[in-house]
Amino acid sequence: MSATTPIAPSAAGARRTDAAVPRSHEKGWRALRAHWPQYLAISPFYVLFLVFGLFPILFSIVLSFTNWDGMGKIEFAGLAQYAYLIQDSRFWNAVGNTFIIWLLSTVPMLALALGIAFLLHQNIRLRGIYRVAFFLPNVTSMVAMAIVFGSVFSDSFGLVNSALTAIGADSIPWLSSSWGIKVTIAVMVIWRFTGYNAIIYLAGLQSIPTDLYDAAKMDGASTWQIFTRVTVPMLRPVILFTVITSTVGGLSLFTEPQVLLGNEGGVGEAGMTIVLYQYNQAFTQFDFGYGSAIAWALFVMASIFAIINWRLLSERDRTPRAARRSKGARS
Amino acid sequence: MTTADPTRTAAGPAPAARRTAGDRRAILADRVEKVLTHVLILVGVLLSVFPFYWLAVMSTSTTGEIFGYPPRLWPSDSLVTNLQNLFSSVDILGALLNTIIVSTLCAVLVMFFDSLAAFAFAKYDFPGRNVLFVLMLATFLIPGSLSLVPSFMLMSSIGWVGTLQALIVPGAANAFGIFLLRQMAAGSIPHELVESARIDGAGFFTTYWRIGVPMMRGGLAFLGIFTFITAWNDYVWPLIVLVNPGRQTLQTALQNLNSLYLTDYGMVMAGALVSVLPLIGVFIIGSRHFIANIAAGALKG
Numbered sequence: 001m002s003a004t005t006p007i008a009p010s011a012a013g014a015r016r017t018d019a020a021v022p023r024s025h026e027k028g029w030r031a032l033r034a035h036w037p038q039y040l041a042i043s044p045f046y047v048l049f050l051v052f053g054l055f056p057i058l059f060s061i062v063l064s065f066t067n068w069d070g071m072g073k074i075e076f077a078g079l080a081q082y083a084y085l086i087q088d089s090r091f092w093n094a095v096g097n098t099f100i101i102w103l104l105s106t107v108p109m110l111a112l113a114l115g116i117a118f119l120l121h122q123n124i125r126l127r128g129i130y131r132v133a134f135f136l137p138n139v140t141s142m143v144a145m146a147i148v149f150g151s152v153f154s155d156s157f158g159l160v161n162s163a164l165t166a167i168g169a170d171s172i173p174w175l176s177s178s179w180g181i182k183v184t185i186a187v188m189v190i191w192r193f194t195g196y197n198a199i200i201y202l203a204g205l206q207s208i209p210t211d212l213y214d215a216a217k218m219d220g221a222s223t224w225q226i227f228t229r230v231t232v233p234m235l236r237p238v239i240l241f242t243v244i245t246s247t248v249g250g251l252s253l254f255t256e257p258q259v260l261l262g263n264e265g266g267v268g269e270a271g272m273t274i275v276l277y278q279y280n281q282a283f284t285q286f287d288f289g290y291g292s293a294i295a296w297a298l299f300v301m302a303s304i305f306a307i308i309n310w311r312l313l314s315e316r317d318r319t320p321r322a323a324r325r326s327k328g329a330r331s
Numbered sequence: 332m333t334t335a336d337p338t339r340t341a342a343g344p345a346p347a348a349r350r351t352a353g354d355r356r357a358i359l360a361d362r363v364e365k366v367l368t369h370v371l372i373l374v375g376v377l378l379s380v381f382p383f384y385w386l387a388v389m390s391t392s393t394t395g396e397i398f399g400y401p402p403r404l405w406p407s408d409s410l411v412t413n414l415q416n417l418f419s420s421v422d423i424l425g426a427l428l429n430t431i432i433v434s435t436l437c438a439v440l441v442m443f444f445d446s447l448a449a450f451a452f453a454k455y456d457f458p459g460r461n462v463l464f465v466l467m468l469a470t471f472l473i474p475g476s477l478s479l480v481p482s483f484m485l486m487s488s489i490g491w492v493g494t495l496q497a498l499i500v501p502g503a504a505n506a507f508g509i510f511l512l513r514q515m516a517a518g519s520i521p522h523e524l525v526e527s528a529r530i531d532g533a534g535f536f537t538t539y540w541r542i543g544v545p546m547m548r549g550g551l552a553f554l555g556i557f558t559f560i561t562a563w564n565d566y567v568w569p570l571i572v573l574v575n576p577g578r579q580t581l582q583t584a585l586q587n588l589n590s591l592y593l594t595d596y597g598m599v600m601a602g603a604l605v606s607v608l609p610l611i612g613v614f615i616i617g618s619r620h621f622i623a624n625i626a627a628g629a630l631k632g
Contacts, residue, residue, distance in 0.1 A: 044503065046463075049470055052485070053501075056478040057478050136614065143566055259586060278480075
């Protein structure tokens with residue numbers, strides 16, 4: 001950190017170039033040299049990214065066109081991995097599971113988060129403590145909590161089935177039926193991320209000017225009307241953000257099913273997600289080529305999904321708001 | 332006028348009475364709404380916190396009590412036994428130490444490298460600055476699961492498989508933190524201050540240390556806590572790269588415990604408790620900063 005001496009001449013050098021106005025390439029070179037501390041300061045990120053980010057990613061493209069178990073020779077396989085992927089029913093089962101769990105978790109989660117944010121936005125006491133309580137699930141280890149949920153939803157002794165038995169209902173095979181497994185995983189995702197999304201919505205709500213609410217109240221709007229006609233439309237960009245983050249998170253679901261059900265995704269692979277299948281193929285079957293092909297298939301799907309999400313939400317943003325405005329004009 | 336008088340006196344008290352009845356109704360409705368709001372929020376809070384309570388209950392119970400019906404809903408007295416079993420079956424203290432080392436080093440390195448880069452991006456104009464910044468932001472879009480396989484191979488070819496530096500070095504600087512701190516530094520550090528430091532002959536690194544770091548303190552605190560928590564909870568990457576059963580983090584040790592000692596539920600839950608408690612402490616200490624910054628980051632993005 002004793003760079004006091006080198007920077008003084010560099011600053012002087014910059015001034016000298018201003019005065020002399022030399023040829024442009026010379027000026028460029030001097031500017032580069034004059035700013036060496038800045039380049040040094042930003043370099044760690046780029047160096048680390050090149051070595052541990054970009055290089056592995058490029059290498060994984062190559063790998064996805066090969067056969068390799070990590071030990072022997074790398075054999076070029078052309079499109080064989082992708083051809084296998086297209087007709088691999090286990091892969092498509094994992095894709096289906098991932099999307100079903102995503103849908104089962106995201107819709108109730110965002111609706112609940114919006115409701116909670118709306119409630120927290122009322123001028124109530126203890127808001128700070130409530131916020132911490134709602135956020136707590138998001139910062140805790142998912143491995144530990146997946147173990148806890150596994151026991152709460154256990155078929156034989158779990159709390160949920162005990163409660164069902166106590167009220168005279170039939171117990172549900174949460175961890176040994178296809179839908180039970182998906183619902184349990186979705187519940188874990190909802191539990192973990194509802195508070196996080198609620199805090200983000202709350203910040204969005206706090207940035208809505210209060211005179212909009214005052215005007216709506218003056219017009220005699222009910223709480224529900226204010227919620228649907230003022231709050232939700234004003235929050236659209238924030239909602240878009242949460243939908244995209246939930247999509248990215250939902251498509252890369254791994255810890256919950258892996259800890260809850262193991263590397264095979266439970267009974268009938270009902271809890272096998274795409275990333276779990278990638279892990280399974282690459283690190284339990286040591287099929288690195290196929291693991292890489294799955295990773296790239298997921299990347300393509302995630303990109304398409306993100307674009308669709310964005311299109312849908314930004315279009316909906318335009319049309320109904322216009323419709324509402326014209327309706328408002330009519331009445 | 333004379334006829335208007337009685338009507339006025341007749342009508343006068345009536346609206347007043349109606350108004351007070353209406354007021355009373357409005358106050359009542361307001362009260363009901365307030366109570367309802369609190370009740371709904373409390374239900375949500377209970378659902379949020381209940382799994383933690385249940386973890387505490389199970390880690391203080393014997394396995395027999397956990398399997399019993401009807402379930403015991405309050406803590407029992409077997410916590411010490413469970414912890415003793417835990418310490419004798421897996422090296423949980425070693426895993427705890429590894430996790431503390433990894434999380435702390437990650438947090439310190441990220442705070443240092445990210446703030447250095449953020450300060451340069453925010454307060455200095457150098458050739459290529461904008462292009463480099465946009466390139467850095469573009470790396471946000473790359474999902475981590477894309478490079479699991481080749482990253483593992485890279486680690487294996489440089490001999491880092493099974494070591495802690497495999498968890499620390501790749502994430503020692505990240506785009507998220509640089510972006511966050513740059514946005515803060517650009518707005519909060521006055522340009523005159525940096526300029527006057529330059530005129531006084533202070534170099535870049537001195538200016539960074541004397542002006543940049545103190546003025547980015549709030550953002551740095553958040554970034555440190557955030558990185559610490561993320562590193563503490565990281566699971567997929569340690570699971571892949573820590574192949575040596577003698578060197579684990581809490582998360583992977585806990586998963587081993589869960590798959591190997593499935594029959595001793597009380598002990599597994601005690602392990603889960605050990606892995607969760609320190610983090611809850613860190614979060615509650617830093618929660619004010621943390622929550623506000625998460626929300627602010629989302630609104631900007």
